[in-house]
Amino acid sequence: MDIRVLDPNPIYLDQTFRLRFRFSNNYPIESPEVTFIPLTSPPRPVPLHPHVYSNGYICLDLLGASGWSPVQNVESVCMSIQSMLTGNVKAERPPGDEDFVRRNTLRPRDVNFVYEDATV
Amino acid sequence: MDVADPSDWLKTTVPKLAPVESALRCQVCKDFFDTPMITSCSHTFCSLCIRRCLTNDGKCPVCRTADQELRLRRNWTVQEIVDAFQIARPSLSSLAMLELNHSSVEKPTSKRKLDDTDLEEDTDDPIVTVQRRKTRSHDSRLSNSTDQATAPSPNEAVQAVADENHNGNGSAACPICGQRMKEEAVFLHLDTHNEPDAPSQHNLRKSRRAPSVEVVGTSRTNVKPPERLPQLNYSLMKDVALRKKLSELGIPTTGPRSLLVRRHAEWINIVNANADSSRPKSKREMLRELDIWDRSTGRSIASSGNELNNAGSIMRKDFDGAAWSANHSSDFQDLISKARNTGRADSSPRKNGSPANVIVEQENHESTTSAQLIDGLPERPASSTIPNSDDT
Numbered sequence: 328m329d330i331r332v333l334d335p336n337p338i339y340l341d342q343t344f345r346l347r348f349r350f351s352n353n354y355p356i357e358s359p360e361v362t363f364i365p366l367t368s369p370p371r372p373v374p375l376h377p378h379v380y381s382n383g384y385i386c387l388d389l390l391g392a393s394g395w396s397p398v399q400n401v402e403s404v405c406m407s408i409q410s411m412l413t414g415n416v417k418a419e420r421p422p423g424d425e426d427f428v429r430r431n432t433l434r435p436r437d438v439n440f441v442y443e444d445a446t447v
Numbered sequence: 448m449d450v451a452d453p454s455d456w457l458k459t460t461v462p463k464l465a466p467v468e469s470a471l472r473c474q475v476c477k478d479f480f481d482t483p484m485i486t487s488c489s490h491t492f493c494s495l496c497i498r499r500c501l502t503n504d505g506k507c508p509v510c511r512t513a514d515q516e517l518r519l520r521r522n523w524t525v526q527e528i529v530d531a532f533q534i535a536r537p538s539l540s541s542l543a544m545l546e547l548n549h550s551s552v553e554k555p556t557s558k559r560k561l562d563d564t565d566l567e568e569d570t571d572d573p574i575v576t577v578q579r580r581k582t583r584s585h586d587s588r589l590s591n592s593t594d595q596a597t598a599p600s601p602n603e604a605v606q607a608v609a610d611e612n613h614n615g616n617g618s619a620a621c622p623i624c625g626q627r628m629k630e631e632a633v634f635l636h637l638d639t640h641n642e643p644d645a646p647s648q649h650n651l652r653k654s655r656r657a658p659s660v661e662v663v664g665t666s667r668t669n670v671k672p673p674e675r676l677p678q679l680n681y682s683l684m685k686d687v688a689l690r691k692k693l694s695e696l697g698i699p700t701t702g703p704r705s706l707l708v709r710r711h712a713e714w715i716n717i718v719n720a721n722a723d724s725s726r727p728k729s730k731r732e733m734l735r736e737l738d739i740w741d742r743s744t745g746r747s748i749a750s751s752g753n754e755l756n757n758a759g760s761i762m763r764k765d766f767d768g769a770a771w772s773a774n775h776s777s778d779f780q781d782l783i784s785k786a787r788n789t790g791r792a793d794s795s796p797r798k799n800g801s802p803a804n805v806i807v808e809q810e811n812h813e814s815t816t817s818a819q820l821i822d823g824l825p826e827r828p829a830s831s832t833i834p835n836s837d838d839t
């Protein structure tokens with residue numbers, strides 16, 4: 328699914344992003360796995376954001392086991408990601424991005440968990 | 448069968464029925480409430496849905512208040528409303544479509560106002576009659592404690608009023624058979640389609656929920672109290688004891704410990720939700736449900752290391768190879784139900800006015816969805832986890 332920031336946030340002006348949703352058999356009890364997918368054609372970059380790693384992993388409470396609720400759905404996830412982008416003022420990656428992307432072998436959910444524990 | 452969606456109403460002359468229908472659906476499974484239970488925080492969900500949620504994290508899915516299964520209470524009234532609404536839905540929706548046809552032919556300007564008044568009168572009729580029919584059969588099924596619920600009033604008066612409202616001029620086509628006739632005739636004519644329909648749908652629905660009252664759970668007591676199962680403190684149980692427990696319950700004992708635990712918890716939820724139900728299923732049907740669970744969720748638990756017990760990768764490989772390829776064909780059903788779920792889940796944002804800022808590009812959307820379904824199915828090899836690599 329593609330999303331675009333329509334607010335005049337200069338960081339994301341005229342860009343469109345591709346989100347991938349993966350649903351486990353236990354959805355909606357379990358959160359879906361949601362990541363940005365980089366594509367070259369059509370151009371779908373991974374948005375610059377301090378909570379979005381360059382491999383598309385998103386650090387968002389809602390998507391982690393603790394922040395997820397079974398009444399959430401694709402729409403509410405999109406809205407959260409949307410507002411995360413809209414409100415952003417820093418065109419940068421999370422600290423340690425390169426390192427993380429090189430070393431990580433975990434699924435997004437597990438990563439989020441660790442990351443949240445360490446920083447929030 | 449139930450691909451119906453609240454947003455269907457948005458295309459009719461009574462879009463205001465969309466929120467009505469939404470309110471009759473469980474926010475977890477998005478389906479009409481099945482055995483609705485109310486939590487201590489006064490939110491209502493299907494019995495099985497809320498039990499699964501509480502098993503998972505002990506919180507109400509809507510407000511995140513902590514709750515316990517023991518405190519759940521049945522919400523009979525909601526069940527009755529849902530049943531009645533589902534029976535009335537076909538007639539309601541053909542009426543609403545009929546109105547749409549009319550107003551597009553004639554009087555498009557006065558449409559709005561007329562609909563609103565129509566809504567009151569029109570809906571009265573089918574709901575009342577249907578509900579009465581329903582209540583009766585409900586009674587015979589259970590006990591006859593609710594005899595006075597069969598209220599009188601076949602509502603000739605209402606019918607007449609409704610007819611008057613349709614008293615436009617010119618002719619209209621029946622939305623079902625297409626036959627053209629005088630406008631007021633259509634309204635009555637519609638009944639000839641609906642009357643045989645409603646009861647049969649009704650029966651269908653019932654039979655899906657298993658009419659057999661004799662074999663309730665394991666207890667052979669003729670009518671009611673289906674057995675409820677207590678929860679176990681798994682941490683205190685050795686593997687052997689756990690397996691023994693499962694076998695006593697008559698459910699499969701295969702798989703790693705983590706799977707045994709989750710399977711047992713699921714079984715308790717199925718059995719206890721069934722005990723809540725006014726239309727309890729046979730043990731055989733419950734076992735079939737558990738089997739479906741085992742092939743979908745159960746399989747992913749077995750293959751991915753898990754929260755309750757990091758049984759690790761050795762187990763994972765063993766299990767994968769055997770179970771996964773052996774039962775591959777049976778995944779078809781999971782796939783279908785999954786498609787329905789996800790379809791529902793992500794079609795709703797599109798239909799109900801998606802958030803102002805999110806643009807959904809549909810073709811992409813469709814293709815991504817099917818891709819997800821496939822790679823989202825039970826499990827992927829543990830190694831292919833980085834999205835960049837497995838996606839482009």
Ligand SMILES: [Zn+2]
Nearest residue numbers: 473476493496
């Ligand atoms: Zn439900």
Ligand SMILES: [Zn+2]
Nearest residue numbers: 488490507510
């Ligand atoms: Zn609540």
Ligand SMILES: [Zn+2]
Nearest residue numbers: 521522523524
């Ligand atoms: Zn009472």
